[in-house]
Amino acid sequence: MIKIIITFVTLIYSSLSMALEALAEEEMQKVLGQGGVYLSGDITINDNGGPLNVSGATIGDVWQKSCIPTSTDVRCGARIAVNAGDGANSGWLVLDNIRGRFSFEGLTLKTRTIDSGFDGDGVIFNSDVLEIGLPNTVSYGGVSYTLANSSEARPTDSGFSQTDIFSVNINGDVSLRGNLLLFPTGTP
Amino acid sequence: MLNTFSKIILFVLLPIQFASAQLIPIDEAELSEMTGQAFINLDHSSSDGLDFTKVSLGLEVKTSLNSNLLDVGNYDNGSDIRIKDFALGNIESDGSITPFEIEDPFIELAFEQEGVKQNLVGVRLGFGGAKGALSGTIESLSGNINVDIRDTAAGLNNSGSALGGLAAVLLANSPIETTAQLVDSNGNLDQTRASLVGIPNGDTFDIYASNSLERIALTVIDALPQTECAARTWIGSCKQLELEAQSCEALGISVCFDLKKYNTLDVGTNVVKDGNGKVTSSDFAEGLFLGFQTKAITWIDGTTSTTATRGAFLNVPNGGLQVNLADAFKGTDRVRTRYVDPYFSGF
Amino acid sequence: MLIITNKILVVLTLFASSTLVNADLITLEDSDLSEVDGEGIGLVLEDFIYNAGEAVNGGGTFEINGLQTSDDKDVTISISQFYIAASGSNQGTILNPVNIGRLNNPFNIELRDGDNYGVDNKAIFEFSAPSVANGSRLSERPDVGIRFDLDIDGNPFQSLDNHIKSLSIDGSYLRLWGGGGRMEGEVALNIYTPNMAFFACDSNHENCGQTVEFRDVSIEAKLGYGEFQPVTFDVSSDGHFHFSVGTLEGKCATNSTGGCVSGSDRNVLIDFYDNGPKTNIYIDNVVVAGQEFGTTTVSNLQIQYLDVRSRDL
Numbered sequence: 034m035i036k037i038i039i040t041f042v043t044l045i046y047s048s049l050s051m052a053l054e055a056l057a058e059e060e061m062q063k064v065l066g067q068g069g070v071y072l073s074g075d076i077t078i079n080d081n082g083g084p085l086n087v088s089g090a091t092i093g094d095v096w097q098k099s100c101i102p103t104s105t106d107v108r109c110g111a112r113i114a115v116n117a118g119d120g121a122n123s124g125w126l127v128l129d130n131i132r133g134r135f136s137f138e139g140l141t142l143k144t145r146t147i148d149s150g151f152d153g154d155g156v157i158f159n160s161d162v163l164e165i166g167l168p169n170t171v172s173y174g175g176v177s178y179t180l181a182n183s184s185e186a187r188p189t190d191s192g193f194s195q196t197d198i199f200s201v202n203i204n205g206d207v208s209l210r211g212n213l214l215l216f217p218t219g220t221p
Numbered sequence: 222m223l224n225t226f227s228k229i230i231l232f233v234l235l236p237i238q239f240a241s242a243q244l245i246p247i248d249e250a251e252l253s254e255m256t257g258q259a260f261i262n263l264d265h266s267s268s269d270g271l272d273f274t275k276v277s278l279g280l281e282v283k284t285s286l287n288s289n290l291l292d293v294g295n296y297d298n299g300s301d302i303r304i305k306d307f308a309l310g311n312i313e314s315d316g317s318i319t320p321f322e323i324e325d326p327f328i329e330l331a332f333e334q335e336g337v338k339q340n341l342v343g344v345r346l347g348f349g350g351a352k353g354a355l356s357g358t359i360e361s362l363s364g365n366i367n368v369d370i371r372d373t374a375a376g377l378n379n380s381g382s383a384l385g386g387l388a389a390v391l392l393a394n395s396p397i398e399t400t401a402q403l404v405d406s407n408g409n410l411d412q413t414r415a416s417l418v419g420i421p422n423g424d425t426f427d428i429y430a431s432n433s434l435e436r437i438a439l440t441v442i443d444a445l446p447q448t449e450c451a452a453r454t455w456i457g458s459c460k461q462l463e464l465e466a467q468s469c470e471a472l473g474i475s476v477c478f479d480l481k482k483y484n485t486l487d488v489g490t491n492v493v494k495d496g497n498g499k500v501t502s503s504d505f506a507e508g509l510f511l512g513f514q515t516k517a518i519t520w521i522d523g524t525t526s527t528t529a530t531r532g533a534f535l536n537v538p539n540g541g542l543q544v545n546l547a548d549a550f551k552g553t554d555r556v557r558t559r560y561v562d563p564y565f566s567g568f
Numbered sequence: 569m570l571i572i573t574n575k576i577l578v579v580l581t582l583f584a585s586s587t588l589v590n591a592d593l594i595t596l597e598d599s600d601l602s603e604v605d606g607e608g609i610g611l612v613l614e615d616f617i618y619n620a621g622e623a624v625n626g627g628g629t630f631e632i633n634g635l636q637t638s639d640d641k642d643v644t645i646s647i648s649q650f651y652i653a654a655s656g657s658n659q660g661t662i663l664n665p666v667n668i669g670r671l672n673n674p675f676n677i678e679l680r681d682g683d684n685y686g687v688d689n690k691a692i693f694e695f696s697a698p699s700v701a702n703g704s705r706l707s708e709r710p711d712v713g714i715r716f717d718l719d720i721d722g723n724p725f726q727s728l729d730n731h732i733k734s735l736s737i738d739g740s741y742l743r744l745w746g747g748g749g750r751m752e753g754e755v756a757l758n759i760y761t762p763n764m765a766f767f768a769c770d771s772n773h774e775n776c777g778q779t780v781e782f783r784d785v786s787i788e789a790k791l792g793y794g795e796f797q798p799v800t801f802d803v804s805s806d807g808h809f810h811f812s813v814g815t816l817e818g819k820c821a822t823n824s825t826g827g828c829v830s831g832s833d834r835n836v837l838i839d840f841y842d843n844g845p846k847t848n849i850y851i852d853n854v855v856v857a858g859q860e861f862g863t864t865t866v867s868n869l870q871i872q873y874l875d876v877r878s879r880d881l
Binding site: 264513533 | 635637643720725766768775777778818821822823824834838856857859860863865866869870871874875877
C-alpha cells in the first residue's frame with residue numbers, strides 16, 4: 034500500500050521537477066528499501082519566453098511572444114479554468130497569467146513506523162506512515178497569478194469575456210518545516 | 222486501501238471536466254475582452270480627527286434566516302443590543318419566500334491618532350443598501366432607529382386617550398407627521414440600551430387641518446398647554462398645530478411605545494403596502510450598519526454622517542422605517558419567518 | 569470542469585496528456601460504496617512551522633494587487649508576515665514546531681456513503697478536520713498570524729495585524745458530491761481560540777496602537793443539509809461569482825398563511841429546524857485597552873435561503 038502511494042506521489046513530483054533524473058526501477062527499489070527518497074524541484078513557467086501569437090489578420094503569420102519577467106502582456110503565463118456549475122450555462126473560475134519560478138530542495142519521502150511520542154498517541158497508534166519531509170525553504174522568483182472570472186474556458190472561444198479580480202506576486206523565501214504524515218484510516 | 226485511495230483520486234478529478242487544447246494564437250481583439258473588475262474596493266480617508274480604512278465588496282445578497290438570539294455587548298447587567306427570535310426576510314401567505322436584500326456590504330475600521338500611534342477605536346459592518354422584513358423581539362437597542370409616523374388624525378383613535386379620540390373624530394382626514402426615536406421612559410433621547418421608541422421631549426407632532434371645521438378644532442386645541450400653532454390662515458384660524466411631547470405624553474396621548482411591540486420592521490425607503498399590510502414595493506435604504514466603538518465615532522456614508530455611541534450600535538437610517546399611528550400605538554405584527562412557526566401556532 | 573489552455577508551454581504534462589477529456593460527473597454505484605465507506609487517508613503535520621513574509625525573510629514579498637479605491641486609484645496589499653507555529657509564539661516572534669492533527673484523530677480525506685448524509689445513492693468526498701470529541705490538545709493548537717501592509721497609489725499608509733492564539737478548527741469539514749450536473753456540497757467551519765487580537769501600526773510596522781482583543785471565541789458555522797439544502801458555488805456566464813444555499817421554498821404544501829400543512833413534508837421541515845445546520849457564535853469578552861465590552865452571542869442561526877452574487881462596484 035505504502036509503496037503505491039510513494040510511486041504515485043513521486044510521479045507527480047518528478048513530472049514537475051525539471052532537475053530530476055528518472056530513476057530506473059532497480060534504483061527505485063533500492064531507494065525504497067533504504068526507506069527514503071530525496072527530491073529537489075525547480076519549476077519555471079514562462080519565465081522568459083512566450084506563447085504563440087499572430088501579428089495580423091492573416092492566420093499563419095505566427096511568432097513567439099516575448100514574455101520577459103517584467104512583461105505585463107496578458108498572453109504571458111499559464112491558465113487554468115474550472116467550472117463547478119452545469120457547464121453549459123455557467124462561467125469559469127480562472128487562475129490566469131501563472132508565471133515565475135518556484136524551487137525547493139530537500140523534500141524527502143520515506144516510510145516510518147510510529148510507536149512512541151506524540152504525547153502518548155504514538156504507542157497506541159503503532160503503525161506505518163508515509164512521511165513527506167517538507168523542504169525547510171521554498172523559494173519563489175517572480176511568481177504571479179491572477180484570479181479571474183471568465184465567460185469561456187479559453188480566450189479563443191467565441192463570446193469570450195473576462196473580469197480580473199486580483200493578482201498575486203510572490204518573491205523570496207518561505208519557511209516550510211516539518212513532516213506531513215499520511216496513513217490509512219478507518220477499518221478497511 | 223489502494224482501492225479507496227485510487228477511488229478518492231478519481232472521484233476528486235472526475236467531476237471536473239478536463240480538456241487539453243491545441244495551441245491557438247490569441248489575437249488582439251480577443252484580449253480587449255479582458256477587463257479588471259471593481260469587486261473589492263479599499264478606501265482610506267480622514268475626518269473629524271479620525272482615519273478610516275474601508276473594504277467594500279460588490280455583492281448582491283438575498284437571504285431568509287432565523288436566529289433564536291442576537292445579543293451584542295452584554296456587560297454590566299444589560300446588553301447594548303438584544304433581539305430574540307431575530308429574522309430577516311419573510312414567508313408570504315402563498316408559501317413563497319420574500320428575501321431580505323443587501324447590496325455591497327463593507328467593513329470599516331476607525332483609527333485615532335495618539336501621538337505617533339494609531340489606535341483602533343471602532344469597527345462596523347455596513348451595507349450600501351438594504352430592504353426587507355427585519356423581525357424580532359427587541360429587548361434592548363443601542364442605535365438610531367428613527368421611525369417616521371405618517372397617518373391621518375383618524376389614527377389617533379388607537380391612542381386610548383379621550384382627547385385623542387376626540388381629535389380623531391374632529392380631524393379625521395388631517396395628515397399627521399412626526400419622527401419617533403429611541404428614548405428612555407422619561408422621554409429623553411437615549412441611544413443606549415433603549416427599550417422604547419417615541420417622540421423625544423421637546424419634539425413636536427404636527428397636525429394639519431384640511432378644511433375649515435378642522436381649522437376651528439385646531440384653534441380650540443391650540444389653547445391647551447404643550448401646543449403651538451405653527452401656521453395660521455389670514456383670518457387667524459390655525460391650519461397647522463404642533464403638539465409638543467414631554468415625558469412621553471402630548472395632549473394626554475402617550476407618545477412612547479415599547480420596542481417589543483414592533484415585531485417586524487420594514488427596512489427600505491418608499492415602502493408601499495397594500496390593504497393587508499403586505500409590502501408591494503420598496504427601495505434600498507442606505508446606511509444600515511452594526512458598529513462597535515470604544516468612544517463616540519461619527520461614521521460617514523456619502524453625504525450622511527451618523528454619530529455612534531460607545532459600545533455596540535445598530536443604525537437604521539431615518540426614513541428606513543415607516544409606520545402609521547395604528548402601528549405606533551399597537552405595534553406591528555410579526556410576519557411569518559418559518560414554515561413551521563411558533564408565532565403561527567406551530568404551523 | 570477543468571481546462572488547461574495553452575497561452576503557455578508548461579510542465580503540466582500530467583494534465584495535458586490526460587485522457588480524461590470531457591468526462592461527465594461520475595456517480596459511484598452502491599456496490600462500490602459498500603467497499604469504500606470507513607476507509608480514508610489520515611493527514612498529520614509533525615513538527616510543523618510555516619513562516620512567510622518580507623518581515624522575516626529578508627526582502628521576500630507576497631503582494632495582492634489589481635484592487636482599487638472607489639475613485640480608481642491602485643491598491644496594493646502586501647502580506648508581510650504569515651506564520652503557523654506552536655502556541656506561545658508571542659505574535660510570531662518565537663517559532664517552535666507544532667503537531668497539527670492527532671494520529672488517532674487526524675485530518676482525513678475519505679469517500680463517504682451518501683445514504684448516511686442525506687445524499688441518496690451517491691458517494692461524498694469529505695475532507696475533515698479532527699473531530700471535536702477527543703480533539704486537538706493544547707499542544708496541537710497552533711498560533712496563526714497575518715499582517716497586511718496597505719498601500720494606495722504607491723503610498724504605504726498602514727499595517728494591520730491579526731494574531732490568533734491556540735487555534736483549533738476541530739469539527740470542520742467540507743463535503744462534495746455531484747448533483748444535477750453541478751458540484752454540490754455542505755460545509756462546517758469551527759473556530760475556537762482563547763484570544764484573537766487586532767491592531768494597527770504605521771507603514772514601517774512601528775508605533776503600534778491599542779489592541780482590540782476577542783477573548784474565548786467559539787464559532788460553529790454549518791451550511792447545507794445534504795440534497796435537501798445543498799450549497800453551490802459557481803461562476804455565471806457574465807463573469808461573476810454565485811454562491812447559494814438552497815431554498816426551503818416548495819419543500820412542503822402550505823396553508824393559507826404560508827405554513828406547512830400536516831404531513832410527512834412538515835415533519836421533514838420540523839427535523840430541519842430541530843436538527844438541521846445551525847450557526848452559533850459566542851465571544852466571551854471584547855477588550856480594548858483594558859475596557860471590557862462584554863459577551864456577544866448569536867444562537868441557532870438557520871439559513872432558509874441564501875443567494876450571493878458579485879457585481880461591479
